[in-house]
Amino acid sequence: MTLLQKPFRALVIGSSGTIGSALVSALQMHSNCAEVMGIHRGSVPSIDYADPGTIATAVEALAAHRPFDLIINTIGVLHNENVSPEKRLADLRATQLQEQFLVNAIGPALTISQFTKLLNPAGGIYATLSAKVGSISDNRLGGWYSYRSSKAALNMLIKTAAIELKRTMPKVALIAIHPGTVNSNLSKPFRGEEIGRDPQQAANEILTVLLKVNTEDSGTFRSYSGEVIPW
Numbered sequence: 001m002t003l004l005q006k007p008f009r010a011l012v013i014g015s016s017g018t019i020g021s022a023l024v025s026a027l028q029m030h031s032n033c034a035e036v037m038g039i040h041r042g043s044v045p046s047i048d049y050a051d052p053g054t055i056a057t058a059v060e061a062l063a064a065h066r067p068f069d070l071i072i073n074t075i076g077v078l079h080n081e082n083v084s085p086e087k088r089l090a091d092l093r094a095t096q097l098q099e100q101f102l103v104n105a106i107g108p109a110l111t112i113s114q115f116t117k118l119l120n121p122a123g124g125i126y127a128t129l130s131a132k133v134g135s136i137s138d139n140r141l142g143g144w145y146s147y148r149s150s151k152a153a154l155n156m157l158i159k160t161a162a163i164e165l166k167r168t169m170p171k172v173a174l175i176a177i178h179p180g181t182v183n184s185n186l187s188k189p190f191r192g193e194e195i196g197r198d199p200q201q202a203a204n205e206i207l208t209v210l211l212k213v214n215t216e217d218s219g220t221f222r223s224y225s226g227e228v229i230p231w
Contacts, residue, residue, distance in 0.1 A: 002212055003123040003173055007034035008069035011062070011118070013047060013111065016040035019129065019179055020074040022203035027070075030207070037065065049075065049107030059114045067120035070210065073111055073128045077103040078147050085144040097146045104150035109157040116165065116172065123171050125213050127206075130154055130176040130221065137230045155221060155231055162219030173218035179206055180224045 010027045014020040015038025027036040041048045045061035048054050079085060083096045108128050116126055133144060134151025155176050162174035183196035197205075205224040212226070221229040 003125055003171065003214055004032075004069050004211060005120070005123055006032045008032060009034055009067070009120075010036040010070040010072070011068045011115075012036065012038040013071065013073040013115070014040055014075035016042060017074055018199050019182055019202060019206075020072075022199035023072055023074065023207065025200065026203040026207050032211075037062075037068075047075075047111075049103050052107065052110055055107070055110050055114050059117060062118055066118040067124070068118050069120045069124050071115055071119060071124070071126045072206075072210070073108055073115075073126075075103065075107065075111075076129055076131075085147055087143045089145070092145055097149075100146035100150040101153065104147070105153040105157060108154055109161075112157070112161050112174070116161075116169070116174075119169070119172050121169050121171060124169075125173050125175065125210055127175040127177050127210050127213075128154065128158060129179055130158070132178045132180075132223070132229055135221070135229055135231060158221075159219050159231065166215075166218060171215060173213050173215055175210065175213055175217065176221040177206060177209065178221070178223045178229055 010033055012020050012023050015024050024036055024038045027033045039045060039047050039058055045058040046054055047058045077100065086092055119126060131151045132138060133148050134155050136152055139148065158174055158176045165172050165174055179202055181196045182199055182202045202224060209222055209224060209226050221231055223229055
């Protein structure tokens, strides 16, 4: 039996991004979703991992709107105007590793710590977008050092937090979810326009998986197709 009540209330973190905005649209159209809220760097309240203090500030502002039955964090970074995924050890730079870990692991971990306070303890799901390339046992190609390792760190943080929450919030599930390749700015330099799925399709697939989550699924890494990905 799914954890979510009917109707349920949802919160999307990073709602201005391609997948985040598509998830907001999908939730707005879902018959069982009574309300969906979204926050991002430009919203009020805002959340910006360049300023970790905004995480706690956003939770304080959203406390009046709790509880949320479903929270999805979509924030992540693969590249920007200054960096791209490393192909060789010789490409490693401390600044790039630090940025990737801040946005892909440290920020999401602090968000879990704070935003789980907003979940409905009677039945809630907290999902964080991860990436299959963060799976250590699935790594066959190498490369992409900072992105892979930051996502692997994120996965460990989610798994560890899920163990604690099973004791303190037994009716809450913590999930890492791989969205697959989506046609977005993140995937554009890597043939995303050719091989990526439509963002709305991806959002619907992610939501389908999350709406089936139960307590036994907490601490697992799921694909948009529903399969369990090895850590």
